[in-house]
Amino acid sequence: MILSKTFVRRTGFPAAVVLWNIFDQEHVEVLHGSYIEARVMHEDEKHVLQRIRYRLPFFPFIKHSSMSLMTMTGEWSLNDYQLVLFGIPSLASYEIEPHGEEDSTITATYRVVLRGWQKMLAPILRRMMAVWQEKVWEEDLPLKERRTMVLKWGFQDFVGLKEKVEDRVHSGKWECKLPIPRPKESPMDDWRRGLKAGDSDEPAVRLD
Ligand SMILES: [Fe+2]
Numbered sequence: 001m002i003l004s005k006t007f008v009r010r011t012g013f014p015a016a017v018v019l020w021n022i023f024d025q026e027h028v029e030v031l032h033g034s035y036i037e038a039r040v041m042h043e044d045e046k047h048v049l050q051r052i053r054y055r056l057p058f059f060p061f062i063k064h065s066s067m068s069l070m071t072m073t074g075e076w077s078l079n080d081y082q083l084v085l086f087g088i089p090s091l092a093s094y095e096i097e098p099h100g101e102e103d104s105t106i107t108a109t110y111r112v113v114l115r116g117w118q119k120m121l122a123p124i125l126r127r128m129m130a131v132w133q134e135k136v137w138e139e140d141l142p143l144k145e146r147r148t149m150v151l152k153w154g155f156q157d158f159v160g161l162k163e164k165v166e167d168r169v170h171s172g173k174w175e176c177k178l179p180i181p182r183p184k185e186s187p188m189d190d191w192r193r194g195l196k197a198g199d200s201d202e203p204a205v206r207l208d
Pocket residue numbers: 021027028031032136140
């Protein structure tokens with residue numbers, strides 16, 4: 001059986017800020033109480049593959065490890081593929097509908113595929129979905145409020161605000177380009193940095 005649940009929410013934020021919030025990796029560990037770890041393994045203009053570790057709603061003593069592949073499916077839509085509890089496949093689809101420049105609606109649909117005895121988990125998983133998305137939404141709110149505010153003042157990533165207060169005006173463009181930039185030393189990239197540095201000095205094994 002496929003358990004599916006959809007949540008629709010008028011955001012009060014520009015679509016570009018809502019999308020930025022979903023793809024900004026750096027806030028996840030710091031801001032979201034349930035996440036223990038979220039580290040990037042690969043990213044490009046359309047995808048982010050992360051290693052994630054989090055505590056389950058209702059069972060915070062269970063630390064679940066998984067991977068998340070987020071992939072853009074349109075200008076304002078994306079899919080997030082994960083394996084949840086007991087390796088159950090999950091797909092979260094997000095559709096953001098802009099309303100003018102500064103408001104939007106987000107539709108989030110969570111789907112999990114349940115086989116055999118796993119069907120008994122449907123009621124608790126349905127409840128978990130509701131609790132999880134409400135908690136994450138609440139935790140993300142101040143971040144989106146601040147991002148929207150500083151963008152209206154003309155803030156640019158890694159550039160900042162203009163010196164003179166009268167020059168602090170919005171560029172007129174609301175956009176979100178992937179991958180979201182972050183400092184070179186960001187811990188988000190420790191896994192990739194380790195690979196580049198070459199963790200192993202074992203000689204290659206010829207198999208022919
Ligand atoms: Fe978040």
